[in-house]
Amino acid sequence: MPKQIKKKASAKHSDEIKGTLHELSSFYEKQKKEIHIAAVITAVLVIAALAYTGYMKYSASEAEKQKTTGYASYYSAQGADRAERLKAALEAFQRSNSLKPSPVALLYMAVCTDELGKPDEAVKLLLDLNARYAQNNEILPLSYFKLFNIYKEKKDFEKALEALKSLYALPSQSYKDAALHEWALLLTQLGKGQEAQDKYALLKKNYPDSPYIVKDTPDNVTLSDIIAEQETPPHTDNKTVKPKEKK
Structure with missing residues (x-):
């Protein structure tokens, strides 16, 4: 008697498993297209995330390299080829900023532009820096002081005064x-x-x-x-x- 009960229970369990597998198979056949699409989307997202992470690491590294190149060109800009070195520095800082935007690159872009005889363009870059990085109290004092000097050279004393007032109002003591x-x-x-x-x-x-x-x-x-x-x-x-x- 116990053996027969065990056999029936085993058969019943086997039938349940078959039923579950059949349901899953039926669900898969019905939803096969959607499942494939979801799998493809998931794979694409994973690949994109890995690629983005790798690109960001590359961009940051390359941006720093370009910035270093810019420093070297700017601080060696003397003598007969001064203008050429300033142009090279400006281009390096522009590349750095396009790879990874930073207030430092933008500040040096403005400085190079001004020293190349384009103060109005330099002013635009500095105003962009001040608006975009309004919370950066390390670079803002330098930016406002450079802005003041450009306005002073242009004899626009009222705007020069406004730049000094903005600098003095910053939390930083610099x-x-x-x-x-x-x-x-x-x-x-x-x-x-x-x-x-x-x-x-x-x-x-x-x-x-x-x-x-x-x-x-x-x-x-x-x-x-x-x-x-x-x-x-x-x-x-x-x-x-x-x-x-x-x-």
């Missing part, structure tokens, strides 16, 4: 003493002597060890002296100075 120094000089040029004195006083207060503070010695002309000269007309005591008579 170039802030330089910004205050240039700010005071610029205000002096604009005939705003009192504001210039205030900026110079702020420079001495906040950055007492700054190299932009010239110590008062008999041989040094300080920024305070320059501002004072701009504000005070020559004093003659209303006396007429006669030329010396020739003997």
